[in-house]
Amino acid sequence: METQDILNFAFIGASFALYIGIAIWAKAGSTKEFYVAGGGVPPIANGMATAADWMSAASFISLAGIISFIGRDGAAYLMGWTGGYVMLAMLLAPYLRKFGKFTVPDFVGDRYYSSTARVIAVICTIIISFTYVAGQMRGVGIVFSRFLHVDINTGVMIGMAIVFVYAVLGGMKGITYTQVAQYCVLILAFTVPALFLSFQITGHVLPQTGLGADVEGGRSILATIDQLSLELGFQEYTAGSKTTLDMFFLTAALMCGTAGLPHVIVRFFTVPRVKDARVSAGWALMFIAILYTAVPGVAAFGKYNLIKTVNGPDKSGVAYTEMPEWFKNWENAGLIGWHDYNGDGKVQYAAGNAFAGKPAFDGENRTELGSRVVTNLTEGTFDASKQPFANEVYVDRDIMVLANPEIAKLPGWVVALVAAGAVAAALSTAAGLLLVISTAVSHDLMKKTINPNITDKQELLYARLAAVVAICVAGYFGINPPGFVAIVVALAFGLAASSFFPAIIMGIFSKRMNKEGAIAGMVVGIGSTMAYIIYFKFMGGTKDEMFMGISPEGFGTVGMILNFIVAFVVSSMTAPPPAEIQEIVEDIRIPRGAGDAHAH
Amino acid sequence: MSITQENATAYWKENLRIILSYLAIWFVVSYGCGILFIDELNAIPFFGFKLGFWFAQQGSIFVFCGLIVAYVISMNKLDEKYDVHE
Structure with missing residues (x-):
């Protein structure tokens, strides 16, 4: 194990040196650089940064493990977490880029001409982002404790220190370019062992085709796993156990949640033109798809190896x-x-x-x-x-990806690469989330709600202070993890799907939607979703009591539908929005003129 | 802004038509093939996969990528046609 330890240290240490180097190079000087990297990130770089931002410890460490253990039903996560980008590209990104502000609460507050709406949006942003960030810090801790033999708490502290350096100094600019590097590290770290595994088991280099290949005696790998699973009392790997309705709602909640997550949306404010917002959503999905299409293979090969070993x-x-x-x-x-x-x-x-x-x-x-x-x-x-x-x-199930290279007896440097990749995945997402939290506090709360007279410099100071506080809170959750990280992640998606997603969609596609409708919709959407999740996850609600058999993870979709219905009913009974708001809506529908809009 | 009200309305209508047709495909491959009709499609073998399983775990993601590429191309053309590009 001696040489393995040295390799682990070398790979993780080298990646950290790279991230800090980039952070120093890309130090932010103004609020605009801090919030949206000056609005001048090229689409392909933005695509990579979005992919790294989006693919968290959950995608890198947990996803293949989940599919490995639940088989076919894991498709809800695969489709949900990628299909959301189609909606982002077509329904949200271009228009929000044209609108040209810094944050999601900015859009909600301005479009619905209401500081109540803005404050609701700030609260949602903070809840969603914190639930997420806690899981990331935990991921860093697991990797450190297993691969560097340091205490989990020390691991979390080191992770906090690294994120602190580049998020607080560099803001969005530092984060964006660090995330480009982190994407490269994490995608190499995921695909290299996946290629090895696939070749070892199936003789195909690509895990995407390897999953359809034949093993032992001309039977396909999937049929073999089905057979092994049945022999051991499991159900077939390619058979589902969730009801069709539940799958449908879960997938929809994950998709709409993806499209409504503030840290993903804000990425599309960083590109120069509306056209670039569309293109970078495309790049982002392609970079994500490289990992996501390899995941089913890795999951199946891991299951096969585990049973065999x-x-x-x-x-x-x-x-x-x-x-x-x-x-x-x-x-x-x-x-x-x-x-x-x-x-x-x-x-x-x-x-x-x-x-x-x-x-x-x-x-x-x-x-x-x-x-x-x-x-x-x-x-x-x-x-x-x-x-x-x-x-x-x-x-x-969280060890599946991390242990795979060792189970398959791959060379030591592959094991070290996987460790560095897992850390990159967790840190890049944590940094993006922390930035969203600090922006929500300094920009949406301080500048736009409490004291509009603060200078650019003061606002930047608040942003950095908020980032420091956010990192400490995140670190606290990393060291003292709530026993329900998986549950709060479901809550984050449900909340995003039932609050932001409908509010933004209606803000763009309906000129008639007014503040009364939007606020009522958001409150009903979030309220019902939270109540459902809390009842079934914390107050011991049983399966029989579930509404139409929909699991709490999928209830965000119901909350979203309620949000739409309530919003339309309420807005049809109240006065239409003022003429200048209707003009804004018409303006964001036309791409031309985005260049100057983002200058405050 | 040089674009007339009429043009803006026409542009928006065509934009909506493009979005709706791509989202229809998006819905069919993911919710249709991957969830609602997965059992029927699973009866069809596809390069060592059951077809429904393949759509659910891989095929839909490939289609999603293709859809965004097609959407970007259509929209760039539409922007040029109505002269609203930057």
Whole structure:
């Protein structure tokens, strides 16, 4: 492990040096440079930066793991997180660029001529962005603790320090160019092991085609995994378990949430022309698609390797003492747990929960074989007609991508590259979110709501101060993670889909929409979505009580529909917006003249 | 701004038509092929995949990319036609 540690340090250290170098080169001098990089980022660079901004620790670390474990239903995430860009490109980006301000609350506040609407938008922005950022810091922590053998808390601190340097100094300009570099690191880190894995298992270099290839005895890899899954008591990998309606609503919530996320939208304020906003949405999606189309392959190959490695060639399990190094490393990191229910000394993987939830370890206590003692055991029973043995292992799905190269016995530098890529994915997203939070505070709250007389310099100071506070809060959540990170991420998408998305769409496509309608819609949309999520996630609502069987993650779509309905009903009963607002709407529909609009 | 009110209205109408036709394709490949009719399409083999599964996990993403490219080209042409480009 010695050389591996040196490689890990070298790769992560070199990437950090690169990011800081770029930050010093791209220091921001004005609020315009700080908020929107001076509005002069070329579309292809903006596309890469958007891709890095968007692809977080969730995309890099968790997505393949989710699909690996839930199979076909994981498509909701694949389609949801890419399809949103089609809507962004066609329904939002060009018009918001023409509108030409700095932030999403700017648009909501100006279009609906109301500081109430602006403040609601600021609150939504801050809630959405904080829930997101907490997860990123946690991702950094996991990578540091596993690959650099430092304490998770120290890892989070180092991550905070790095983001601090380039987000606070460089603002949007620094962040944009750092994200271009981070995109390159993270895409290499994802595709290189994916190519290796695909070639190793299927003989195809590309994971996109490898997923359709044949393995052992001329059966396709997907059919093989289906077969392996059935033998172990799981359902087929290519079969779904969610209802069609639930899939539909979940996908829609993720898509509209993507199109309504403030840190993604703000990226389209940074390009010079309306035309460039459309093009850069296209570049962004293509750069994202390179990773997203490789994910299903990585997920399937990972599942295949995992079953093969854990259950061994004779499919009866492998002795714990003979398990490879990675298994014990991840057990030490607390993300794998094992209990020998049948007492044969072998590790066996099958359907069913090995523990009640995540494994609760009994400190550093070890069994005779050397495995960690887990305290929250289950019955260890199983249905003998469906599977050959009880499940004895817990494998956290977040380790799938990180452990894949080790499971497949890839060279050490690939393992180090993956570690650097995961950190790049988490940091780039964290920086983008922190910028959105600081802008919301300094620009939308201080300048536009509380004290319009502050100078450009003072506003910039507030922006940097807000970024510092935001980084500290994010770091706090990274070190003391709420036990519900996955839940709050669902909340973030639901909120974005049920609040901003309809408000912006109606602001562009309906001249008649007035402030009363928009405010009522946003309040009803957010309110209903939050209430539903809180009831089912925190107050113990049961599956039978769910509205038409829609899971809380997908309820954002219902909230969005309610938002649209309420907004139209209320606005039809109240006075139309003033003539100058209707003129603004007509103006943002025509591309010409965006060049001078963004100068404040 | 040199563009007349009439032209602006006509431009907006054509713009909406373009968006709606691309979004129709977008809806069909993702919600249609990937969710609503996935079971029917899964009966069709496609290069080692079940077709519905392929659309849900890969095909739809390729189509999304193509759609944005086509949209950008259509819009650039439309901007030139109505002389509203920058």
